[in-house]
Amino acid sequence: MKDMDGKSTEASAPDNLAPKSTDSVKSSALVTTIADDKSNIPVITSWLVKSLMLASESEGFLIAEIKPPDESDNGNWTLLQSYRTAAFSSAWKNSQIQQKLIGEFRTQLPGAKIFQEEDSNQDNGSSVATAIVTKVKEGKESQYREWESEIQGAQARFPGFSGSYVQPPTGAYKQWVTLLRFSTPEALNAWFTSPERKQLIDKAAALVKSTDIKLVNNSFPGWFPINPETGSGPPNWKSFMLVLLGLYPIVMLELGFLMPQLSFLPSAFASFCGNVLSVAGTTWLTMPSLVRFFKWWLFPEKPSTAIDLKGMFIVIGLYTVEVLVLWDLLKR
Secondary structure (H helix, E strand, C coil): CECCCCCECCCCCCHHHCCCCCEEEECEEEEEEEECCCCCHHHHHHHHHHHHHHHCCCCCEEEEEEECCCCCCCCCEEEEEEECCHHHHHHHHCCHHHHHHHHHHHHHCCCCEEEEEEECCCEEECCCCEEEEEEECCCCHHHHHHHHHHHHHHHHCCCCEEEEEEECCECCECCEEEEEEECCHHHHHHHHCCHHHHHHHHHCCCCEEEEEEECCCCCCECCECCECCCCECCCHHHHHHHHHHHHHHHHHHHHHHHHHHHCCCCHHHHHHHHHHHHHHHHHHHHHHHHHHHCHHHHCCCCCCHHHHHHHHHHHHHHHHHHHHHHHHHHCC
């Protein structure tokens, strides 16, 4: 690696600065490892995020991951930047922008060690807790990059942070993809519900067209959307009430009209056919409509007991209507 003056530095990696492998997708990677005994976390994370964001604009860039220290790496921070080919990773490593970044780092943290190594066989995948897909409004890309730097730095300093991947828009895919990982569900939820994140989300409102968060943390994944402000689904009791409202009429109609037609089949197979139709009907017929209609109740702008009770009594009323209508229909 060369510094700002073109001098060769750290030709070989010390044992405690050796880049680490992960699992999954093969690609050419540039691995940057930082060791600092003084724990200058704000400076280190700011520099790592700045490096990541600038690299995301370079040719051939795929994804990047910031990994904080853990017990196995002697307190080192790691930035793994993945490129389509080794030529692209080399071009970024030797670019003036990258060399300027290295110079800035040494000026800010003269006592810290930084090592970079290219690895054409580097694996860069790992388990993640949340996938965030963001579509940015036209003309707001530059401002969004600045905002992305802010939120990446903030979450990297948050307790329990275990790493993040960032993939900027590429080709036909006009959205940002962030894969965010925390040590525990509690730590992830603490970040999603933190005042710091809420302020950043509010700040991005004028820049973002839509945000889709893939996070499974309620009892009925797939039937309910995720609230982008909290990263969670609706309360389980609300989910239960709506699923019952959507599932009950389908099951009753099957018992009254379908199951008699399947009486010639073994009961286990007939029940299986009925369950397939019940789940399919709930997934693609009743639940999408109910979720749209009750969105004000599932994700109220200003949660309150009055809103919770209003929605609950409406659902109970609809239960009554379903029972009365089906009772009359099925006794004919």
